[in-house]
Amino acid sequence: MIVQTSxxxxxxxxxxxxxxxxLLTEMQAAKYMGRSQTSFRKQVALHVLPQPSTANGNRRLxxxxxxxxxxxxxxxxxxxNDNSWDDL
Numbered sequence: 001m002i003v004q005t006s007x008x009x010x011x012x013x014x015x016x017x018x019x020x021x022x023l024l025t026e027m028q029a030a031k032y033m034g035r036s037q038t039s040f041r042k043q044v045a046l047h048v049l050p051q052p053s054t055a056n057g058n059r060r061l062x063x064x065x066x067x068x069x070x071x072x073x074x075x076x077x078x079x080x081n082d083n084s085w086d087d088l
Contacts, residue, residue: 022064023053029062033071 024032030040033049043049050070052060072078 020064023061024064024067026052026060026062029064029067032064032067 021028026041027037029052030037033040035043040049044051050062050066052062054060069078
């Protein structure tokens, strides 16, 4: 059975070839971490969450892999690993 889509639905029908960006803006990183942007910003300022990279000049971007590592550490998935998230 073939389903025809049109308009906006056709444009969004197959996104399997699209990959998520590795570097995330503050808004994207906050959403990725399940926090409001305000809460995310406060937790970054308090060094509760990983700090952004400023390698692109003044633009603050968070590496998705670093956020994933932080989540793994907090959830205990890195048990037995000597690294702490402070090393991020």
